[in-house]
Amino acid sequence: MRAQRSIRVATLAACAALTLALGIASTGCSVVSRQMRAYTDGPTPTRKADLGTLYAKDARLSALWIGHASVLVRMDDRFFLADPVLGNQVGAFSRRLVAAGMSAEELPPALTVLISHAHFDHLSLGTLTQIDAKVRRAYVPVGTACYLPNVSFDARELGAFKADEDLGFKVTAVPVKHRGGRYGADEMWNEETFTGYVIEYHGLTVFFGGDTGYDGALWKRVKNRFPSIDLAILPIGPIHPRPFMRGMHVDGYEAVSTFQDLGAKYMLPMHFATFVNSTDDDGEDLTRFQDAVKQAKVEPTRAFALVQGEAHIYVKKDATDGPDEPKQASPTEESKTNAPEHDAPKKDDDDTRMGD
Amino acid sequence: MSRARDITARSRAPRVVRLALVALVALLALLTFSPSARAFDTELPPPTADVRQPMYQPTLGWFAAQLLPSPEIAGGSQGAAWGLKWQLTPVAYSWGVYRKISPWRFGVVDPTARQSGSVELYVSPEYVYFPTHSGTPSWKGDELFLRYGGRAYFPLWERGEFLSTSIGASVYEFNGSWATAYEAGVYGVGGLVGLQVNVSPSSGPLRVVSTAVLRFF
Numbered sequence: 066m067r068a069q070r071s072i073r074v075a076t077l078a079a080c081a082a083l084t085l086a087l088g089i090a091s092t093g094c095s096v097v098s099r100q101m102r103a104y105t106d107g108p109t110p111t112r113k114a115d116l117g118t119l120y121a122k123d124a125r126l127s128a129l130w131i132g133h134a135s136v137l138v139r140m141d142d143r144f145f146l147a148d149p150v151l152g153n154q155v156g157a158f159s160r161r162l163v164a165a166g167m168s169a170e171e172l173p174p175a176l177t178v179l180i181s182h183a184h185f186d187h188l189s190l191g192t193l194t195q196i197d198a199k200v201r202r203a204y205v206p207v208g209t210a211c212y213l214p215n216v217s218f219d220a221r222e223l224g225a226f227k228a229d230e231d232l233g234f235k236v237t238a239v240p241v242k243h244r245g246g247r248y249g250a251d252e253m254w255n256e257e258t259f260t261g262y263v264i265e266y267h268g269l270t271v272f273f274g275g276d277t278g279y280d281g282a283l284w285k286r287v288k289n290r291f292p293s294i295d296l297a298i299l300p301i302g303p304i305h306p307r308p309f310m311r312g313m314h315v316d317g318y319e320a321v322s323t324f325q326d327l328g329a330k331y332m333l334p335m336h337f338a339t340f341v342n343s344t345d346d347d348g349e350d351l352t353r354f355q356d357a358v359k360q361a362k363v364e365p366t367r368a369f370a371l372v373q374g375e376a377h378i379y380v381k382k383d384a385t386d387g388p389d390e391p392k393q394a395s396p397t398e399e400s401k402t403n404a405p406e407h408d409a410p411k412k413d414d415d416d417t418r419m420g421d
Numbered sequence: 422m423s424r425a426r427d428i429t430a431r432s433r434a435p436r437v438v439r440l441a442l443v444a445l446v447a448l449l450a451l452l453t454f455s456p457s458a459r460a461f462d463t464e465l466p467p468p469t470a471d472v473r474q475p476m477y478q479p480t481l482g483w484f485a486a487q488l489l490p491s492p493e494i495a496g497g498s499q500g501a502a503w504g505l506k507w508q509l510t511p512v513a514y515s516w517g518v519y520r521k522i523s524p525w526r527f528g529v530v531d532p533t534a535r536q537s538g539s540v541e542l543y544v545s546p547e548y549v550y551f552p553t554h555s556g557t558p559s560w561k562g563d564e565l566f567l568r569y570g571g572r573a574y575f576p577l578w579e580r581g582e583f584l585s586t587s588i589g590a591s592v593y594e595f596n597g598s599w600a601t602a603y604e605a606g607v608y609g610v611g612g613l614v615g616l617q618v619n620v621s622p623s624s625g626p627l628r629v630v631s632t633a634v635l636r637f638f
Contacts, residue, residue, distance in 0.1 A: 251531065255476075
């Protein structure tokens with residue numbers, strides 16, 4: 066009797082183990098096959114960088130999605146490049162699925178680079194070296210400068226709700242929910258090495274979320290400090306395995322909730338369809354996001370995805386505005402020159418000043 | 422007689438290895454928990470206004486990672502041997518890190534600093550075992566010894582994170598005599614894995630040693 070029960074338990078355990086093994090194997094096969102496809106076929110070509118839209122004369126706030134978390138934002142005459150990764154590989158093995166939407170040569174000079182954290186898909190040592198001559202300053206989270214290569218541009222670390230505004234615009238680091246470090250064990254030493262950013266210039270406000278999990282209370286704090294965000298650039302992946310990802314990555318539904326919590330006018334989704342860094346199905350991130358937009362009854366003109374290389378104008382000039390074309394757009398302009406000061410940045414809240 | 426001494430030497434060898442491992446563990450524990458170890462980060466240059474200096478400390482995770490040996494095979498006058506190698510890096514200087522960050526590392530060397538271009542001094546406890554050997558009285562058949570050396574790393578791809586190379590030289594006392602070795606290596610995955618080849622023209626038993634490097638910080 067006892068022997069029969071033991072056999073039944075053993076059989077059940079074996080079945081469970083086999084199911085688990087098959088599940089892991091099939092998931093692993095899916096990830097490996099996508100990676101192998103990227104290795105053998107190379108990245109899928111994308112459209113030519115939409116520089117015409119980015120540099121349009123009537124644009125005050127425009128953005129071009131380069132791919133993954135790399136976004137080039139234009140705010141009047143200033144350019145901000147978030148998490149630049151232009152190479153075909155991140156980390157040891159993850160290959161690019163879709164070509165970068167912009168080359169290093171096409172980037173404007175006098176860039177301000179924002180690095181949200183040191184993970185390989187957000188901080189590329191090769192890319193930073195490649196664009197070194199075009200970068201005027203980089204902002205990184207506290208404890209992250211040690212991951213930078215010996216580039217010539219100036220880099221500054223910003224802690225939570227610390228701001229820097231000596232270049233004529235204001236960049237504030239805002240806390241997000243993610244994980245730090247770059248190589249695994251260094252997370253124990255570098256716990257705070259992740260952040261989001263808010264850029265304020267000429268009355269325009271842009272939120273860049275980097276990588277983040279959902280935290281409604283945190284978004285309320287951010288909204289209290291920055292009540293009129295024009296554009297929220299938010300990740301919508303990776304999704305799976307959800308129990309593991311939930312604490313540090315929003316999916317499309319949580320991204321749209323974040324967008325609503327922040328009270329932003331527009332949302333640009335990113336961090337999807339570029340590298341294989343999860344067990345998500347092809348297109349799953351975007352499908353969830355589009356479904357979330359419908360469910361939340363957000364106007365589709367306020368939250369929509371771009372393809373790699375596509376740009377969109379979010380805020381246009383009023384007819385009364387004077388000309389304020391991007392100075393950096395001219396390829397003949399010498400890089401790293403100090404751009405002249407323009408209108409005073411919008412009035413700052415006392416609690417977001419440097420040294421706060 | 423020589424046979425008996427050889428057997429004695431062989432049976433004593435594991436005890437020597439155990440003692441050496443205990444010593445290694447004790448040294449690493451000392452590094453991990455002693456006040457001087459905690460001073461690693463405080464002895465770095467003061468932080469600039471813009472950046473925080475790295476605070477690499479020998480934590481338990483690092484400590485455990487250092488115990489992982491790199492397997493190796495050797496060849497020379499006594500035939501083929503297999504072995505294990507560990508590494509302690511008392512000091513390293515990197516010319517590949519950002520200019521506001523201290524180029525010096527003591528004890529714990531991060532992959533960015535090491536693989537992006539650096540020079541390091543190291544001590545490697547190394548154990549080699551010859552399964553077949555001549556069995557002469559002066560020859561034990563296995564030995565744990567220390568290799569003292571210096572090595573320079575050069576980045577090849579993605580600032581060395583994807584691919585880097587190294588050259589170096591070392592000295593060691595093996596089987597009662599000192600020898601010099603010259604080394605070349607290639608590394609990938611942030612220096613986590615690599616291959617080193619040591620050539621020692623003056624050493625009979627360890628003329629060529631190939632090591633599959635496994636190292637984390």
